[in-house]
Amino acid sequence: MCNQKSEVSQPPAQPPSSIQLDEIYRFDDEGGAIDILQPDLPAPWINYLSNGTLHAFVSQAGGGFTWRKSPVTGRLTRYRMQNLPVDSPGFYIYLRHVDGSTWSPTFRPCEVRPDSWSARHEPGLTRFRAEYKGLEAVLTLFVAPNSDTLIWDLELTAHSEDSIEVDVFAYVELSQMMWQREQFHGYYWRHMLNVWWDPKLQTLIYLDHNQFHPKIDEVPLVYFASDKAVDSYSGDRDAFIGSYRTERTPQAIERGHCGNEELSTGEACGALHRKLILSPGKTNRLSFYLGTITGALVDFKTAKKEVEIQLEKLRQPDRIIKELTVLKDWWSEHLSHFKCELPDADAQRQINLWGPVNCVQTARYSRSVNANAPGIRGIGFRDSCQDMLAMVSRKPNWARELFLKLLSKQYQDGHTVHMIPLDETAMPGINTHSDNHLWLPFLAYAILAETGDRVFFEKTVPWLAKDHLHTEGEATVWQHLLAAVKFTQNNRGTHGLPLTLAGDWNDIIGRFSTRGLGESIFAGQQYVLALQYMIEMAEYLNDNTSLTWLQNCRQEQERSIAEHGWDGAWWRRGYDDDGKAIGSHNCTYGKLFLNPQSWSVLSNTGSRSQQEASMQTVYEQLNTPMGVKKLTPGFPTWPEDQDPFTGYGPGCGENGAVFCHAHAWAVIAEASLGNSERAWLYYRELMPHLALKTAGLERYQGEPYAWASNIVGPENARSGWANVTHISGTAAWMDVAATQYLLGVRPELEGLRLAPCVPADWKNFTVQRILRDCKLTINFTLNSPKPIHKYLIRVDGEELSSDVENLIPYNFFPAKSSRTLDVFVK
Incomplete structure (x- = not known):
């Protein structure tokens, strides 16, 4: 839990017209x-x-x-x-x-x-x-x-x-x-x-x-x-x-x-x-x-x-x-699994209603279909892994079924397909990225934390054959997860970092690795967090042999990032085929990338001072009134550069737009650091209704209830245009950011972690959450502006012992029951 005084951000842009938005649309929250x-x-x-x-x-x-x-x-x-x-x-x-x-x-x-x-x-x-x-x-x-x-x-x-x-x-x-x-x-x-x-x-x-x-x-x-x-x-x-x-x-x-x-x-x-x-006065019905x-x-x-x-x-x-x-x-029923009552009506509406609705859409359609996308794009492997992070708490069976389907698209060496076609007779997208397989431990951990189902990890799932269409052999879920780790461990470059391969989560990074020698610091940070989840699951599943190996892998990767990742004021993005640093102060373009900064916090790599310094640099150099840019400065493209880094113009897409999916990670990073005001500033900047108000209707254009994939950045004349909505990883990660890190109700393997990070002027708020078939009402009372807190927690009026702190074991939440938690943060 963290409370801090507000800080001043950049002044918001004025809407380009005098249109009164309440004449255009109105929310009916009730x-x-x-x-x-x-x-x-x-x-x-x-x-x-x-x-x-x-x-x-x-x-x-x-x-x-x-x-x-x-x-x-x-x-x-x-x-x-x-x-x-x-x-x-x-x-x-x-x-x-x-x-x-x-x-x-x-x-x-x-x-x-x-x-x-x-x-x-x-x-x-x-x-x-x-x-x-x-x-x-x-x-x-x-x-x-x-x-x-x-x-x-x-x-x-x-x-x-x-x-x-x-x-x-x-x-x-x-x-x-x-x-x-x-x-x-x-x-x-x-x-x-x-x-x-x-x-x-x-x-x-x-x-x-x-x-x-x-x-x-x-x-x-x-x-x-x-x-x-x-x-x-x-x-x-x-x-x-x-x-x-x-x-x-x-x-x-x-x-x-x-x-x-x-x-x-x-x-x-x-x-x-x-x-x-x-x-006259009569109504006729026709269907x-x-x-x-x-x-x-x-x-x-x-x-x-x-x-x-x-x-x-x-x-x-x-x-x-x-x-x-x-x-x-x-x-x-879907919306009943998480509800909150907050002093912030806009956030309450987005968290309770439109965010969860958007998460159903991405779970169903991935990135394939909206008013601009015709639906030919298949189901992205890593996209669905991340989309289901927001569905685990509401539809755990749905998440498990899709997880097993994804595992069946993994090869025996541990890597996976990149895209699963909607036409199931077609060839899958088989570009090998450094990150696809690494998202599997994230979803596996979420499923295990939400359900406690150890038996699920004993299920057998076939491997995808080398012809990319059939299967060959099978292994348990846990063995599939270990194979994912082994693939990254076996595919590292000269700096000990994961090879970029065709790209990491940021596809266009593959442009720096056309010969297959480029390395990704961001993928290294993701690898560290995936390993942390694997370590906790190995302990939970009593796999001590794998536990020792996983711990060694994590320590080795942390050393590589510490030695080769820091650029003096922020984290580098990676290395190209020739061993030159990407995302360094020595670069003319793309000096600073967002993702390595936020993921240093998410993965807890580097020192606390490095994490704080890099996120401060993000605020100073990447933040805009409508969100955090993905990188700066943007790379030139044709005709200025005949061999450009990307076809995206500066300020567009992955070349300096506000890439909202990545922005969500900045929210989590600031909340994890205890910077409540900045975490909420970032969350509110991107909330569709508020972003539309900032940019103006004619410029923003997107729906005020659906998360955007990207918003054109200030290096482009169309800055403020939310040009892809609904079908975006923003939906799941903003749901995770809001429910688990801002409001701080986070399932872990051993229990429910309560660690809210809210603005200083909040005195109380309430969360209703269904967890393992137990209906929880959690009343938070906030009494301290300090970043370090003590928790007094009562379950149905009975005070928990001080050694429980803010992690409540699951045995306090019997299935088919209800519990009231009163949480006093001192």
């Missing part, structure tokens, strides 16, 4: 939502809808797409990445009045401004509410938990003295499933699909019978149906939209009905039309279902029968309410 009040934002602000198998994202303007399992091989609907018009197509409702005027409750695609409008994102659900010409429309989009169906629930209310006659159209553009291959071959493959109307089931059915699909048994029947009989339909995109038109003015809408087109070649869509007459049943090319009759069964269930009275209840219960 309702667990954000209300967006302006549809045409500088960028799509999206929300993910999912049941774990069927996925979608939808923006505040109704743009988005749907996929089953993989956005590479299971894409059901289209979305045009990087193209104009932006954020289209999506999940569209057209409301056409008798005078021909047409509008959409999502704003897009018609772009007619309703008299009132809002979009509301909640976990797993988005609701649009709009009113125009006396007609109120409420459209709710979510994926049904009990079927692979995207539900469009539409409520229409007439606020008028007279009845309102309206034509309702629901529209979605259908994809050819295999998105990447569709870009190359779609003009041929459009001859390999059918859309037809089934009068008995009252549904459009779409079948893409492309025989090139890598998993024939996964090919679905796609249905687009309503809970009411429809008046017209179309399965032909070009017939519905019309030549040289867009979704904004389809010819079918203009004439007031679809042409009842089926399709056996061409561009597929789903369009359903229903004519309604709304009585649409976009869903899938797999196995259509293996057993068509069975798949068709399953569509019938599924639609019968979906059309039952109150079915939508039941599905919504299950969805909300899932999210409520």
